[in-house]
Amino acid sequence: MQGDDSAGQDQGRGRRRRGGREGATLGRLPMLLVIPAGLALTYLVAPLIALLLRAPWPRLPELLTDPTALTALRLSLVTATAATGLCLLLGVPLAWLLTQPRLPGRSVVRALVTVPLVLPPVVGGVALLLLLGRRGVLGGPLYEATGITLPFSTTAVVLAEAFVALPFLVLSVEGALRAADRRYEEAAATLGADRWTTFWRVTMPLVAPGIAAGAVLSWARALGEFGATITFAGSFPGRTQTMPLAVYLALETDPDAAIALSLVLLTVSVATLALLRDRWVSRL
Amino acid sequence: MTPSRSTGELAARLVVRRPGFALEVELEVASGEVVALLGPNGAGKTTALRALAGLQALDAGWVRLNGAALDDPAAEVFIPAHQRPIGVVFQDYLLFPHLSALDNVAFGLRCRGTPRAQARTVALSWLRRMGLSEYAHARPRALSGGQAQRVALARALATDPALLLLDEPLAALDAATRVAVRAELRHHLADFAGCAIVVTHDPLDAMVLADRLVVIEHGRVVQRGTPAQVASRPLTPYVARLVGLNLLRGWAEGDQVRLPGGATLTFVPPESDTTRKTEQESGGVPQVEADAGAPEGGRQVLVAFRPAAVAVYLEPPGGSPRNVWPGTITGIDPHHGMVRLTVTGPVPLVAEVSTAAMADLKLTIGARVYVAVKATEVDVYPA
Incomplete structure (x- = not known):
């Protein structure tokens, strides 16, 4: 996450910024969206992981x-x-x-x-x-x-x-x-x-x-x-x-x-x- | 020279109406003749071509090829595209991407029931003729633009059509290939025994490839004639621009032409027998209705002259030139090592001067100048 102080730097660097920092121009990602998104992903993947964990591999x-x-x-x-x-x-x-x-x-x-x-x-x-x-x-x-x-x-x-x-x-x-x-x-x-x-x-x-x-x-x-x-x-x-x-x-x-x-x-x-x-x- | 138009193998009157657009064009093409359908974008060229091919039904009119009706709404005749003896070269060729060049060329023969082996033999001979035998098994995507164009031409010709339609055959090529492919295409069209129609918006393509030009604007024919006739005596501002001439409309009396702005232009009238001969030679060139009895006397005429025939002065010139008008420079464009000046005023025109003259006179946009045209340099002909 980019802090407020980096905004000034970004302006100074103009178009030379690299891809990784593109999103910073719009401010930080809102946690109220990031957290449920992460939960959703976990919810989709976790059961499958459980299936793999409990699989009777030897048998x-x-x-x-x-x-x-x-x-x-x-x-x-x-x-x-x-x-x-x-x-x-x-x-x-x-x-x-x-x-x-x-x-x-x-x-x-x-x-x-x-x-x-x-x-x-x-x-x-x-x-x-x-x-x-x-x-x-x-x-x-x-x-x-x-x-x-x-x-x-x-x-x-x-x-x-x-x-x-x-x-x-x-x-x-x-x-x-x-x-x-x-x-x-x-x-x-x-x-x-x-x-x-x-x-x-x-x-x-x-x-x-x-x-x-x-x-x-x-x-x-x-x-x-x-x-x-x-x-x-x-x-x-x-x-x-x-x-x-x-x-x-x-x-x-x-x-x-x-x-x-x-x-x-x-x-x-x-x-x-x-x-x-x-x-x-x-x-x- | 000009093929007789009465023996046309293709005779068509194409009427297609759509909201906000109407096409109404008559065409006659003789066997062995190449006709260019020339016009700006949206003039209806492609619609005309689609109607001939059977991809677009006519609302009125007819298409007859070698005496057989292909489309005639009044008689409820419509032969679908796949049953017409017509070959089409599409603008971006539309070679089937899943077939080799050879199978693309053999496609039409296979559809017409030729056995596979025989169809391939014929297709290969066409590719050889196009100088592409080593690309027989290449997929279209592996071909260059010029090669793809030749495969498309071979594919259209392989079925031995009575009418060949080419839709902007050179538009998809870059400038360098274009020159070579144009010359080659001309050669192949010359060998073709049937009727051929080339649709293009490029005057050079039209003049190189075609025996005769049909210029359409807004769905109507505005001029017909040989390339030489169209190039020397344009009938509309669009054609004049295409062939690089200044075109003015006016009323002629004696050696004077009255122009719309009130100015007059002096020219050297040809001797009367010459005039008649020229008009005979041009056959049906002036298709726009000749206005014989103009209201205030004089016949309606068009005046054409080359931009290079226009002289530009800062002060009114003394001496011989009689056609001198004031004007203002509103455009300056480089043109093949020269400079073209757009001059507005009572007689709007384009003048071509050398870069040296331009610097000498310190010409800029907005400069007030005098333009002069010698009476011997203008061509006056019936509108």
């Missing part, structure tokens, strides 16, 4: 190679990847549609896309159950016609995860599309490309980094999905019991196993952050 190999843990891990990876695939398949066209200037009611569509972001995941699970359950709006006729029931299956896990992850992908890709220079599409048109060709050969490659970022974000969200999954798919080991569900159940029987599984999820989250570092964190 870790044994805990993580436990068949239950491995099964949950494998199921999580498979379902999160499948959900991301589903998000890409449906979300990229939706993001593209959102950027079309002639789309009627675009703001309404955009608001609908963001609903799963703010909706409690449990509510999402209940809603999915009411739509796709054996007696659901669509699930009922489906069951009567084909005998297929979706809830409490691995497919249900994928559907629940895709439901909560889709907005992340759509918003990320939409942002990339908006930032892209649309004149490349005009250039493609003058070269004889119809809109379909332009979409695949010009637009998609231009926004590929945005799609990749959105996919990673959706994948991370799907991997951590809990509420919608347990409501719509239940918790059957090997079939619907993903990592977060296994963590929750293990907490009652074997807390060490829960911590070990949590560490895996934490590692994945940090790795995701590292992957997206250039795109997201540095801009914030």
Whole structure:
């Protein structure tokens, strides 16, 4: 912190001051802002440190190679990847549609896309159950016609995860599309490309980094999905019991196993952050 | 010399209306002809180019290329951009950053169904023609401005378009590359068999590249003609400034021109048969309606003369020059080793004097001077 006496010196030195002292021109930082800011940061980081401190490091190999843990891990990876695939398949066209200037009611569509972001995941699970359950709006006729029931299956896990992850992908890709220079599409048109060709050969490659970022974000969200999954798919080991569900159940029987599984999820989250570092964190 | 305008392969009447702006331009371009669309920023040049390319629909008018209608609102015809036989070189080239130079050039052929291998062979031959074969696999970001411009030209030409549109093709280049690329572009345009339109705000680009100029201001054509015609007989102050001439408007009677401020100017009228011949040669040059019957007698004319033809004196000169007017110096700008003086007064004009003369006369802003123009130095022609 700079004292009052240094203000005169600063004026005397004019523009030769170096970066470290820039802030001093506006006076010292108010403690009433600095202290809560520090508390907030601590609050975000301290639980994770506690997790690391209490981790059963010696037992870790044994805990993580436990068949239950491995099964949950494998199921999580498979379902999160499948959900991301589903998000890409449906979300990229939706993001593209959102950027079309002639789309009627675009703001309404955009608001609908963001609903799963703010909706409690449990509510999402209940809603999915009411739509796709054996007696659901669509699930009922489906069951009567084909005998297929979706809830409490691995497919249900994928559907629940895709439901909560889709907005992340759509918003990320939409942002990339908006930032892209649309004149490349005009250039493609003058070269004889119809809109379909332009979409695949010009637009998609231009926004590929945005799609990749959105996919990673959706994948991370799907991997951590809990509420919608347990409501719509239940918790059957090997079939619907993903990592977060296994963590929750293990907490009652074997807390060490829960911590070990949590560490895996934490590692994945940090790795995701590292992957997206250039795109997201540095801009914030 | 001047290609016949009646056999134009491209015939267009472009009408685009937007709030606060209206474009209304007629264009005809023959095969093998290069026409420059010259005008200041905001004149509507780029809108005209986009309308021709199909990136902007017309509100009225038509675009016909080799007899086929591409856009005709009255007949409800609109061929979208990707179905028009038109190549475009965009101002900043818009080379696809994720494709190599070769794949950029092959893009149009691929879109038109040419098999990949064949498209690449053709693309490579175009790059070779542009002297860029060693850059075939380079990404656009690795190319210099001049190289990128040539790739863009190759990309537009590779599909063998009937009409080539170039939007400020040299604007993105630095001055040094510009000279070389301009000469090269001229060479490639000369080889091109279709119609070509160059949009530019640079008179030099227009005069070097084009067989014919169409000058537009505020969405309207203000002058058409060969570069020589436009350079020697500008019809608007904008064109006069572009080609570096003083331009005055007045009413001619005998060897006198009455100027708006009440001053008169004496000139040497050409012999009548010469006048007719000049007007014939210039074809449709004066597009601004000729005002044959001026209210107070005399025909409306334009008077053009070079800044260097203006002499500057501190005292009224005696002797021969008859066109002498008082004035005040309001601007002094260096110009290619000379000095250009902006003189306001009854006859506002620009005079060009040597630095030595300038120092000799101790000319400063605000100085009261007399300017003189010799009768033999002025060109008077119908407005």
